[in-house]
Amino acid sequence: MKNRPHVKYRHSFIRSAPCFPPVPTCSQKTGGYYTHVHFIDPSLPIHVPVLPQEILSWLAPRPGMILVDGTLGGGGHTRLLAEKLGNEGYVLAMDRDPAALAAAEKNLAGLPVKIAQSNFCDLAGVLDELNVPAVDGVLLDLGLSSDQLADESRGFSFDACGELDLRFNPDEGEPAWRLLARLEEREIADLIYQFGEERFSRRIARRIVEARAEAPLKSVQEIAALVRRCVPRSPKERIDPATRTFQALRIAVNRELESLELALARIPDRLKPGGRLAIISFHSLDDRLVKEAFRNDLRLEPLTKKPIIASDEETARNPRARSAKLRVAARTGVKSTEY
Secondary structure: OOOOOOOOOOOEEEEEEOOOOOOOOEEEEEOOEEEEEOOOOOOOOOOOOOOHHHHHHHHOOOOOOEEEEOOOOOOHHHHHHHOOOOOOOEEEEEEOOHHHHHHHHHHOOOOOEEEEEOOHHHHHHHHHHHOOOOEEEEEEEOOOOHHHHHOOOOOOOOOOOOEOOOOOOOOOOOOHHHHHHHOOHHHHHHHHHHHHOOOOHHHHHHHHHHHHHHOOOOEHHHHHHHHHHHOOOOOOOOOOOOHHHHHHHHHHHHOHHHHHHHHHHHHHHHEEEEEEEEEEEOOHHHHHHHHHHHHHOOOEEEOOOOOEOOOHHHHHHOHHHHHOEEEEEEEOOOOHHHO
């Protein structure tokens, strides 16, 4: 992996929702995080997780285990895992998105779940605060949740009417529209090509610079329309022509590849021997990093020779699963100092 500067990410505990006893109103600070329990309607709709049965099969949750869902999102995977852990184990669910954490407080109440606001690459720091040396398994789902796509204030969906933000945490970094206003044409082209693998990146960058010279370029609709005019669309093309550019901007503003590289380097040291690391990716940039790390890191033994993909039945029910690829590796006995 490429050497990148170390980045310190903030993390803070906000909730723990123990399995029982549920109390209508309970708040107590213990050990650096707050305990909060609420009664909720179990019929409330939540985000549909991809590859649910495959995750249960490979992580094999059972009572007493401590598992990590490093990408809480809509809480679907966390719920699936937590329901199998009984009273002694729990899921540590992490996310950078404060909206996801707020929703999880309601949707996951009554389950053995601890919730932390953190980037998954800083798992070690969160575990240190919990005095947990190692865990039984870690899951990372690197895709967007349905809840994020539905949030028009951040521009994850092409249907959004607001500004192009694209940040997972709106309190960190700069929005995508501001990035486009600041960068030089060459930098925009390189960013779109590198993170979006868009072969029309130079044409798009040139048009962005021309448009922003006439008026501020901020809205999702305006930027998406500009990109579409630059990218020829084949009749066989299923995705929106602006998809790759928006992906590139989202990766850039959230520093997603850097976070993944750091996580792949750090997480194995916090897995118990035999503990499993399962990662779901949705584009080739993520999947390539995961594949190379699983193949080259002596602390990990790949368990999936090829990525696991969703069945036809699942993609019919949940089209988001169509591009999902799951890779799983197990922790070996090799220590960091030995390789």
